[in-house]
Amino acid sequence: MRVYGEGVEVFFDREDEVRTFECMSRHGHGPRLLGRFPTGRVEEFIHARTLSAVDLRDPEISAIIASKLREFHHLDMPGPKRVLMWDRLSLEKEINALESEFSGEDQCIGFCHNDLQYGNIMIDEETKALTIIDYEYASFNPIAFDIANHFCEMAADYHSEEPHVLDYTKYPDVDERKRFVQTYLTDFLELFVSHHCLIVPSVEGEEPDAEKIKDLMNNIEKYTLASHLVWGLWGIISEHVNDIDFDYMEYARQRLAQYWLKKPEILSCRVDDE
Template sequence: MGAAIIWDAMEVAGDAQANSSSEIPSSPITIDASLPLPQMIPGVIELCKDLFKKWSNLHDSHFSVETVSGGITNLLLKVTAKETNGNTVSLTVRLYGPNTDYVINRERELQAIRYLSAAGFGAKLLATFGNGVVQSFINARTLTPPDMRNPKLAAEIAKQLRQFHEVDIPGSKEPQLWIDIDKFFDRACSLRFDDHDKQMKYDSISFKEIHSEVFQLKELTDCLNAPVVFAHNDLLSGNLMLNEEEGKLHLIDFEYGSCNYRGYDIGNHFNEYAGYDCDYSLYPTKDEQYHFFRHYLSSDAPDMVTDSDLESLHVEANTFMLASHLYWALWALIQAKISPIDFDYLGYFFLRYDEYKRQKEAAISLAKSYLLKS
């Protein structure tokens, strides 16, 4: 059996039909992500043959398709092909979740992938198709929430996030946080559900209260003058992969990426310490946060970071942490209406909004005290 290899993006592009505007291979084929995997496989094989001409004459038996992961937004498939020369080649097919264009700017995502890939982040973009993208396969395991608080891994995440924030992505440099929250709010406050129980839960929400919370928090965060970077915006454990043999960490999945506040990206990451069970008692302690900040601000000399820089970033991250709860709470309401995925999005709204209210007083007090003395 030939050696397994990771396909180089330029090699793929040379063997595939290129999109004239971007030189990224493209196919109009769509894959129905709601199908069971066995029924999906023939379409996935057809897609790969259409995109990569060196595979067009391979018999279907030369392909294997397996599920890598399935979250509440995307479905990831690993496709492996045994070529006539004996080599086996693996790549990843990512299927967008239905209706996700309502909350994700796919044009912005594709542009970002190109520049971030060139800077060494994530998988290489190999091709696009009707409802997804094809990327190189990363041979690594997905982190779990407890992994993120491992001091060595936390330091590496911080270091890479700083490097990620330094990548220059062409386009508007206006932070998107409040623009996106306003957009989500407008959509979320006028929903109707066919399910009576869902409608009853939805009717219990005070959008007047939420609007007031958003306004007040925006006013406060504006006073912090937080740096604007190109942010990942969704740095949960599922978007971090580790090749333990090589000791290499990979940041992946940039679909929510945009110009945004540095503190938002870090505060949002800290919220994800809660894991999939949303256990916010696992939110990082001040000592854990300072460890992260030192390696974010100066990975080469973390012990040389000044107390004032640590305090500033601590206030920044823990104020924008509140905005993260508002963002994903409103996001969840929209998903509750449009997503066919079997997930309790309405319940998730209340989890995030209740945690926002629980954390609000302490976080706002911290920010105001800092602003008064600075």
């Protein structure tokens, strides 16, 4: 039974979230919707465990996540298929500059989870089947942003004694990121149409093009900056609307500090330069 939290609607539209969940439920993705009431809903119980921070570094599990995320991005969800991430930010001058930096590039747009931390991924230990849960922040966005956000979440351990503390030495290295992207792109072709990308099945076993791997990795690294801004601002706002015992301001400070630290480096280099 899920009871909706108070104050969190400042981050997303509850009716949009409910429609997303109902659509996911009807099409067999995520838990089934069993019932609704004014302040919440009843969902199907999933016989699986939630991932831990350590699980994200397991190569086998990481590969399964990449495949599942690719499937998620391919979902044909209702609503306008336009990027929403910039609308959700409010540092106007900095956001406009960053959006302009990315606007000239061909981008694959997909239905993104936008909060793919380990607590929102469940795994069946026997079948290794993954289920992605909690769609409050889900919307159409560049797939590179969703993957970048997932990589950034590897710096967090929300079940430690200091859950707000981030360790960026745990951010995946080039080899880890490349394996993830290779798995993500395997068996799929990219079709660019007017700076949008539809992901369609290709011949089974086809290896992804090396240039596509490199381009997606470069875009992912750029979108880590957007991830830091999104969650930095989220932390600042959460300090005023959330009563959970979590140091939101310190979390926000770390995300924004990482943004300013990495921005010059990321915007001036490419993966193949590393």
